Amino acid sequence: MVKNDLTKTNEIENIDENNKNNNNNDINNSVNKDININKDINENNIIKENIVEIKGLEKSYEKGNIKALNGIDLDIKEGEFVSIIGPSGSGKSTLLNMLGALDIADSGTINVAGYDLSKNKNLDEFRSKKIGFIFQLHNLIPNISVVENVEIPMFEGKLSSKDRRTLALKLLDSVGLKDKAKIKPTKLSGGERQRVAIARALANDPSIILADEPTGSLDSRTSKKILDQLNKMHKEKNVTLIMVTHDMNVAKLADRVIEVLDGKILKSTDNSLLNDNITIEG
Numbered sequence: 001m002v003k004n005d006l007t008k009t010n011e012i013e014n015i016d017e018n019n020k021n022n023n024n025n026d027i028n029n030s031v032n033k034d035i036n037i038n039k040d041i042n043e044n045n046i047i048k049e050n051i052v053e054i055k056g057l058e059k060s061y062e063k064g065n066i067k068a069l070n071g072i073d074l075d076i077k078e079g080e081f082v083s084i085i086g087p088s089g090s091g092k093s094t095l096l097n098m099l100g101a102l103d104i105a106d107s108g109t110i111n112v113a114g115y116d117l118s119k120n121k122n123l124d125e126f127r128s129k130k131i132g133f134i135f136q137l138h139n140l141i142p143n144i145s146v147v148e149n150v151e152i153p154m155f156e157g158k159l160s161s162k163d164r165r166t167l168a169l170k171l172l173d174s175v176g177l178k179d180k181a182k183i184k185p186t187k188l189s190g191g192e193r194q195r196v197a198i199a200r201a202l203a204n205d206p207s208i209i210l211a212d213e214p215t216g217s218l219d220s221r222t223s224k225k226i227l228d229q230l231n232k233m234h235k236e237k238n239v240t241l242i243m244v245t246h247d248m249n250v251a252k253l254a255d256r257v258i259e260v261l262d263g264k265i266l267k268s269t270d271n272s273l274l275n276d277n278i279t280i281e282g
């Protein structure tokens, strides 16, 4: 009996010891998990630096009578998808033009992809190497072929003509238009032209794509295709995407929606967690 009791006590002690070890393991695992989570956050912080830093940006037209931007403060992280929304005349396009160095601010600072755009220096280099533009009126050149349009931004680089053509065809393939490469843009539909504009915007492997109303003139089915393309490109290439739109349903697809009013940022809404499993409605 005594022996049995002793054995039992030993067994209970062993079980207790095992439980203690298991509990310690659980605690260690959860501590390790926490450390890993913190490491991810730290790693994310290292990877996702600000690619855009804007402070107190102001821009007036008509000798100061029209205040298009009235003190914009905005940071955008590398690889972020941001939409800018607001009523007509609120300053959206002016802000996008500043981001692409298509216009110069009156005051404030604007730093994009390591270039200080307030300094008015190396802006051609910045535009050709760092930025891809997509406009509502896609600006394709009508009298050259689709593939030649896509090659235009590549002339700044060092690719041979053969490599330019190969890359342009690959980009057209990625937007589903390889078979239209040899025809003139005038023979394409609005949606197809916009997809060519997306391919062309990617041609110089930019850090940032600036899109001004990329679906503005398109029907909802074609808009869906364009938005799918933009989303795909943003996710696969980790390109920072900044898109101006009037349409809140389109704006909400972004990680963050910036609402602009009277040249100022009214509100910034983070959608990144909501949009992880997003499907775009046609």
Ligand SMILES: Nc1ncnc2c1ncn2[C@@H]1O[C@H](COP(=O)(O)OP(=O)(O)OP(=O)(O)O)[C@@H](O)[C@H]1O
Residues within 6 Å of the ligand: 061, 062, 066, 067, 068, 086, 087, 088, 089, 090, 091, 092, 093, 094, 095
């Ligand atoms: N080149 C210019 N010369 C004079 N005024 C301008 C110029 N560009 C913009 N503006 C004015 O600056 C303000 C902001 O214009 P902006 O084009 O940025 O607005 P928006 O929000 O993009 O408008 P929309 O949605 O109608 O395109 C408007 O009052 C506009 O009339």
